[in-house]
Amino acid sequence: MTTTIDHIESIIIDVPTVRGHVLSMTTMMTQSVVLVRVRFSDGSAGWGEGASIGGLSYGPESVESIKLAIDSYIAPVLMGRDADRIAAASGLMARAVKGNHAARAAVETALWDGLARRLGVPVAQLFGGRIHDRLPVAWTLASGNSETDIAEAERMLSERRHRDFKLKIGKRKVKEDLAHVAAIARAVGDRGTIRVDVNQAWSLTEARYGVRGLQEIGCVLIEQPVPRERLDGLRALTQGYEIAIMADEVLQGPADAMRVAAERAADVFAVKVCQSGGLMPAAEVIAIARAAGIGLYGGTMLESGLGTAAAVQLFATVPELAWGTELFGPLLLTEEILAEPLRYGDFSVAVPDGPGIGTVPDPDKVKFYRRDRPGSLMAVGTA
Numbered sequence: 001m002t003t004t005i006d007h008i009e010s011i012i013i014d015v016p017t018v019r020g021h022v023l024s025m026t027t028m029m030t031q032s033v034v035l036v037r038v039r040f041s042d043g044s045a046g047w048g049e050g051a052s053i054g055g056l057s058y059g060p061e062s063v064e065s066i067k068l069a070i071d072s073y074i075a076p077v078l079m080g081r082d083a084d085r086i087a088a089a090s091g092l093m094a095r096a097v098k099g100n101h102a103a104r105a106a107v108e109t110a111l112w113d114g115l116a117r118r119l120g121v122p123v124a125q126l127f128g129g130r131i132h133d134r135l136p137v138a139w140t141l142a143s144g145n146s147e148t149d150i151a152e153a154e155r156m157l158s159e160r161r162h163r164d165f166k167l168k169i170g171k172r173k174v175k176e177d178l179a180h181v182a183a184i185a186r187a188v189g190d191r192g193t194i195r196v197d198v199n200q201a202w203s204l205t206e207a208r209y210g211v212r213g214l215q216e217i218g219c220v221l222i223e224q225p226v227p228r229e230r231l232d233g234l235r236a237l238t239q240g241y242e243i244a245i246m247a248d249e250v251l252q253g254p255a256d257a258m259r260v261a262a263e264r265a266a267d268v269f270a271v272k273v274c275q276s277g278g279l280m281p282a283a284e285v286i287a288i289a290r291a292a293g294i295g296l297y298g299g300t301m302l303e304s305g306l307g308t309a310a311a312v313q314l315f316a317t318v319p320e321l322a323w324g325t326e327l328f329g330p331l332l333l334t335e336e337i338l339a340e341p342l343r344y345g346d347f348s349v350a351v352p353d354g355p356g357i358g359t360v361p362d363p364d365k366v367k368f369y370r371r372d373r374p375g376s377l378m379a380v381g382t383a
Ligand SMILES: O=C(O)C[C@H]1C=CC(=O)O1
Pocket: 053, 140, 142, 197, 199, 248, 299, 300, 301, 302, 326
């Protein structure tokens, strides 16, 4: 008896962040994500999540575009389809929806969650089984103020929650950013590592000065220093300096991964389920990096615990995440939306044991934070 896809519901939730999160192109006071629940004909269900950052300021999708793509274009082509044939469903989505990778990832993840639950195994099992029981988790220091960031780093170190720190830069002049990073690097010392994420903000000229300065400070990794269109610039920086250069926004799926690898334009790939287009496309990005000898880092789109749990399932199966992960999304939110939260500690996150992605949302939290709840301030104009 075939199990079919019977109902797809997409829910925008808006949750405050624990502090302002200052990136080069936006400052976040809340994080908005799209939770997707797929119900199947046998009564089983699967959950997925699509996320982006700062509306449309980080990349090509926003929660509103993710919800629209799912409701108007993805759901109609998947209704009634065989729930266990995820490769076929992904093919239907790819034909009906170009781009919109976070929207496709949210639905594809829910299909994996549902299938794994019907089989009674973790999603990791469907990708070869876990190798790791825990994954290292970096923290992003992005208060916008050096002293605040230093105090935060001290707290993360003393709580043994994080010791790899990613600093958001690119909003200030290069010289000011270098002073900011140097101050934090001095404070952290050899208790942890310092990386930066420029979020595409530098020109190639600024990047040459920035990369040289960061290398001298002892930074170990520089993420997406130049715009995603400047693959020549990313390659010049990768080839021209010892410090590792990481591709992020330029990686919108396996085809981009192939292009960056062929050009030798990065030392490391930030693998993101939403940017890749789902768990299977993210696994393809990982395969390309491994074949090309490019380092791997488990990236985040600041998903809630739900999307983070899905990413944990996939990254647990990767033999070597040489640069760890940044799967801290739920820790940036003032509220835990999962019924069973992910377990963080000892500078890492535990891979959940249960079936599927290993957890489900707390229905009361979803009800409280959903944008379309009666009386929600955010609902104005989105009806
Ligand atoms: O990599 C990005 O730019 C997206 C995200 C990851 C951590 C963070 O603070 O922002």
